[in-house]
Amino acid sequence: MGAARDLPRFAALPVGIVVAVQAVVLTALSGRYGFHRDELYFVASGRRPDWGYVDNPPITPWLARASTALFGETPAGLRVIATLLGMATVVVVALIAREFGGGRGVQLFTALATALSSYVLVVSHMLATNSADVLLWSLIALFGLRLLRTGDGRWWLAVGAAAGLGLANKWLVLLLLSGLGLGVAIAGPLRVLRTWWLAAGVGIAAVLAAPVVLWQALHGWPLLTVAGGISADDGGENRLLFVPMQLLLLSPVLVPVWIAGLVRPWRDPALRWARPLAIAYPVVCAELLVLGGKPYYSVPLLLPLVALGAEPVLRWLGRGGATRRALTGAAAAVCVAVSVLIGLPVVPASTLNGPLLAMNKEPGEQVGWPDFAGSVAGAWRRIPDAERDTAVILAGNYGEAGAIERYGPELGLPQPYSPHMSYADWGPPPDRLVGPVLLVGRIRPGSPAARLITGCRAVAKHHNTEGVDNDEEGVVLSLCTLTRPWSAAWPQLRHYY
Template identity: 90%
Template structure:
């Protein structure tokens, strides 16, 4: 196609404006997610890397809280902006395929209301930036394939470098697109020095992150290997079903149409690499045992590709067909909102909603948790409290105590989990009681280092939400070796 339609700035802008209003209005409900507490803590300790993720998301957490306040609403400004940008980029992708005003509007609405985008736009996660960066790489890559202008390799390289500084899953996207171009072309885009220039930009941007990981023993690969080992079977079993529901069941025919369209429309032969990339990425994830949602960002460009034929099909349908489809779409949108946004009272989360998406439950009860820890802390005799240590079982617990503890008279917590292990150990002068959060598994090194545990409290959140901290036991224990000796043996990644 020689001339693209105009970008539907006004209707897409209205969608983005409504998206911003809704996300902002709901961003203060419930509270911080455990991962958000971890990112806020990591943002206070800026570095080129962390055990389980590169630095972009913690940096965003620091910037957002510095500008808008260290509250859930202040932190989530960053997530909202990333979600808005994702909607605009995916609408631009629809334009690349020749989609006019209606197609771009449909794509923008579909993207904004999809379950996955709602979830990652409501709370700040590594996926919040990841979905935008995948969309940008797809957009720049499709521009390159459509125009044959090698200069777009520079944009692809820049987006890739930023993607690697946020999450290394972009390598799956690049491999999928690379296989697609090798199989279906247009291969002429590979025969240019602009490719080397784009790769150079990506290397320069990603180098500090890669060097940090290398100097720390590649901990991200250790974490990824643990995910595959612990959850690989479950991930493989659920992979295909989750592809059908993570975006939205009503959008499945749309992205399937996107997979088919380049093979039926001679004018879109250049886009066949995108249709090949998705099954390639899915196959890689099945082999690696990756989580099903890792491939979902690639479905958004396919929705943009399939939007036009689906709208044409709907236009040919009768009133009954359109009414049935509208009803199905309304139900799916309602389910997406219920799953992805905090629209129900916290006590109502227990049951189907948490079964479909556990993340809202991890946003409930952290101030209550800090109260429970503060109550247990008071069980330590005054004469021993100055040398006592709070040892959290995971980064969410440590992040919550770090955020809410000072106003409750609690000291800095420690945890051997993920990057909190790098921010320890406690000083060896702290030889008093250990306030342990959680239980120690028998037969582990920790069971020989932390002994004599006496339960003093059990945490219950006020809303009764069945999350990971509900019912956690708090115990007073003794340490058998100095912290500097014990700490390497206590460290854990899962």
């Protein structure tokens, strides 16, 4: 669809080399630490396939199920799919650079910038909803830009397919679509809206997204409840950190590149058709500031802007002397080193505490889960033998429940329960389980849970062997009593945050 004869050839060999090295590095490091808490949740969700979950649509859990079924239920096996998604993202962003007329050198620069950026390293190392999201945003940008450049309405079919898959993974794609749509309304070309192919693309997106939307509607729109909680709890902090994080999350050295991308369509008449992309980014940022969304939500849109700004930045470097190039190279080397330290498990887990966790807490959440299950097993053995058959392990959050579900059976632990996120849908425990409650974590005073789970007596405190200061370090394990049957108590115990 659409002519590609005016474009440079795709730099398959240099981009392929970047992708091959990316695959080798990510694969070599994929098992260095352990599962992330979210990965444990996705693995558990994948065991219970559905058209939706409380806090995310189904694509990522389905990918987790497929990856672990093919490659094993280990961190390395799960992360094969994250590596593949990261590789595909690099290729797509390089194709976007080609869409702007970028030749071999520009495409290679764009591929390197994408593969080595902090955000892409993080979401390519571990499986997250963002792992697929960054690829889908990049695909929508590529197909949308091809539509704008060629005027060939058939590209609406590809845009619709990518948007439908995006809605089946994360609803944030609506922000991207609204930003691009407003950009076209403001800057044109309006001819792309005057075609029946647009309706066909919308229809494809609607068909792909319909089961996911229907599931959410039938379950009371829990995804919107979770989003509202994020805004209410973290909205102020998110707004305060939003601008600084835009400068840091991709890489500080790439800030001039994507700023050049924002400016270029307004200076180059030949790229007038790309102005909607330059408009979309500030629109999405404004929407996130109003909604109190997390700063990293807009970062995938920076990658097409890097592709757009690569050529003028490389020209600027080419016009400079050796000093300019040396200083730029030194700054780039420092930023790449920092990105690797932040995004990949290259240091021993015992050295994470301090600046590295302050810049990115996610590596810490990949440490100590087998130890955690061992702590729970030790507390479980404190229950008298005669009472264990009717006892319940109640985890405070989905990461804890996922860890116990994954590592508990080999330690003699039963199926855990948790009222957090979709784990609440997979409960409650049977009412016949009237014995002690092994509570993981503390109950907030004055909450409904405080009236339903009483008499708590601390029997253990978890510490991971690496000494990493993560969310589970120091968690208290208590034996408690349930005051009402589980079926009656469960709706009041349920929580989203």
